[in-house]
Amino acid sequence: MGELERLLRKIRRLTGPKGQRLPMNVEAIELIFRHWSDMTFIEGVTSQLGDPHYRFTPSVLAICGLLNNTATPFIAQIASRASRPDVRQQLYDLVRDKIGGQEREVAQLLGRADRHLAQELLRILAKVGEASHLGYAVHQAMRNPDGAVRLQALTVLPQSELQRHQELLFSALDDDEKGVRSKAVHLLARVRTTETHARIMASIQSKVFGNYQLDEKRRYFTAAALTGDASRFLLETFNAGSGLLSRRANEHLRHCAAIALGVGLHRAALPFFEKEIKRRLKSELVIEAVEWATVHLECAREERTRQLYDLFFAGTLTKARGVRRNG
DSSP states (O other): OHHHHHHHHHHHTOOOGGGOOOHHHHHHHHHHHHHHSSHHHHHHHHTTTTOTTOTTHHHHHHHHHHSOGGGHHHHHHHGGGOSSHHHHHHHHHHHHHHOTTOHHHHHTTTTTOOHHHHHHHHHHHHHHSOHHHHHHHHHHHTTOSOHHHHHHHHHHSOGGGTTTTHHHHHHHTTOSSHHHHHHHHHHHTTOOOHHHHHHHHHHHTSGGGGGSOHHHHHHHHHHHHHHSOOHHHHHHHHHTTTTSOOOHHHHHHHHHHHHHHHHTTOGGGHHHHHHHHHOSSOOHHHHHHHHHHHHHHHSOHHHHHHHHHIIIIIOOOOOOSOOOSOO
16 A cells, blocks of 8 residues: 555656656546546546555545545545544545535435545535535435434525525425424525525414424514514414413413514504403413514614524523513
């Protein structure tokens, strides 16, 4: 292996008279290395990296570094075979350094890669890839059967590209994993279009929505309030069954409607909130939301933003740290 490394180095350093790099030499050298920069060669060279005591590991890494950029997807695929974490990291560093021109080829691995490899590749592409390449990578990663990979894919989606990838986010609303759905609805809350608002409302009114946990339902209702005018729907939902102790499912909806009315800064809801508080038979869940929304309406913008962050990321309702006294 050491001899092979020395041979490849010599070929890379071949020059013309007086050490000049001749174009014809460069083309010939690239052609030679293109032949070696395939999966068969790389698998053979790296086959012993599973042995933590393999003495030619430095030569293997050097050889991979000498190959053409077309070797990058193959280096990425074999990186996880290395038993030593430092060697794996050096291989991932090579992928990062040699990814130029190979972004789409590397991204195509994301649909079937295991969790560790996929997450490493997403991190690399997020750091060095252009927005268009990263968007393509996210689409590929969303085909991965591992929910953790799909979640990270949405996490690295460029904020400036959200509307462009609106349909992808719509599909993610139907994902099997709660975390993926919650991330998608959070991102969509920033895309304030008619289509986004309609899609979120459709999710809220779907049959499967009733199976979601309360914190997830809150995210959807909040996104509906942020992407369009849902005030009529929210008031009707909040007032539904208000004359009786509601079933748990209806309590969830009324709780979420109250939160969304507060987020949407709908002061017209205040009389209904006051009436709810004065009722003799109360739902603790609904009262919690009413009290939160009433205070949220009076908070400064920075505080409202902080509370929304907690609602989307932590799934919790946090108390206000400061309340405006005038307006």
